[in-house]
Amino acid sequence: MDQTTLKENKIKNTASGEERESDLHIEYTTLNLGPTHPATHGIFQNILTMDGEIVIDSEQTCGYIHRAFEKIAERRPYYQITTLTDRLNYCSSPINNIGWHMTVEKLIGVDIPKRAQYMRVIIMEFARISDHLVCNAVIGVDTGALTGFTYLFQWREKIYDIFEHICGARLTTNIGRIGGLERDFSPEVYKKINEFLADFPKIFKEFSTLLERNRIFFDRTNKTGPITAERALNYGFTGPNLRAAGVDYDVRVANPYSSYEDFDFQIPIGVNGDTYDRFMVRQEEIWQSLKIIRQALDNMPAGKYFADVPEFYLPPKEDVYNNMEALIWHFKIVMGESDVPKGEVYHAVEGGNGELGFYLVSDGGRTPYKLHFRRPCFIFYQAYPEMIRGGMLSDAIVTLSSLNVIAGELDA
């Protein structure tokens, strides 16, 4: 940016709150952070105007991995759109998948059996843990603590092992079906979940002791990239980033879906809305997720793991080969010939980063007439320049990783 185009001459340090006059003869440096920079963990470009090491302003660009999911979705039958949702927030794909299934189930009016709902809760909470683990471990990396990252990533692997045993895939899971889940949890899944629940808390406690009260980590993250509750709401923040600013909004509690009302858990909130608070909110949410998973396992109801919707739920393979009716349904589902009612649905779930909404318009055809994803990352990422203004460049990097902006969700 040309120095003559700068309107304001004052530089405010958001950390200390002090303002100082900038020297008119200072030449600002333009620094291109990204689009592919190892410190940004994704394809983000920020054109920074720098005064030495202080960030004066930032201009963001996005769209580098835009894949036109909303257009593609207008040509795909409902069950094929699940694979698109995988690639939004790829750190917690199961939440996106199940959120999409629930949107369609709302439209066609299906009651999901309690057992399937509890199984979904277990899957979604594991996805939330893996999402938060990545984010918090990466905040550690950006402040110079690589140990926690290498340590915790083994445990993300173990969560992916559980997903693999549930649905056969690890990262882009395509988990579940419209109407339930594709299969019941096998004994192996229960074994892996129980192992995880037995071993992980100890490991995670170690990670917490490494960082939570670490002087260096605290000094690097406290009061960096702060945002007030009022500004956060104005910027459309949701999820852990909003809660770190002190607003106790969580879709799981405000509009419970998939039997979340049955579980006893707390919503952690922060005070300052800075990087440290965002870190701590995610830490506590991992403990709460473990608590939810334990409750769901203990109270797992008996019954079926899928609803009675032959128009949408694929029949078992042996029936398809031996039973005419099942073969017809199978064909109709795969070719996307099931009837869908007309209507407009908005359904929101609490994703890893906030309220993930699906706005679906159906005209009764085989594909959605219009599908829009409310992507939390896309909405709160625009607050980033305001949060880093007046701070140091190295703080800007930590702020970006603590916001946990996922490129796939940003660009859709």
Place this chain on the structure above:
Amino acid sequence: MAGITNEFLLERLQQQFGEKIKAAEETFGIVSVVIEPDSILDIVKWLNTDNILKFKFLTDICGSHYPDLTGQELCAVYHVQSMENNVRLRLKAFMPVSKPEIPSLTSLYSSANWMERETYDFYGINFIGHPNLKRILNVEEMDYFPLRKEFPLEDATRTDKEDQYFGR
């Protein structure tokens, strides 16, 4: 969490704006009202400042294209939400494709900035008063609005694919 019912919300909205609310329905638990494009700023501002409703949060903005509705081809869809009362509301404003103009909400909500840019990018709806209305996800050289229905997903010049049986 104290909540207000959809009936109360709709009644209060109609009481305040009367004629400006052109149609209203409740779909899947959310009240959906159709309004004139010109009145969007007034209505959202009133919803924000009203002491009872307290719709302080803009959830989402997106567009939609209905080529068959002559004179109201384009639609801007707003979702607003009152966290305190735990209720959502959908506002829809239809406008002709020849003059797709609607006031911008950026003066009220910072979050509207990118949402409106995205809607402009894909549907070509001009948000009057937006500080920086340019493309956001697509390349800036693009000279059409890709989510409008006249653009088929696949290359229209392809002849090797018969699509009359399955697919739009």
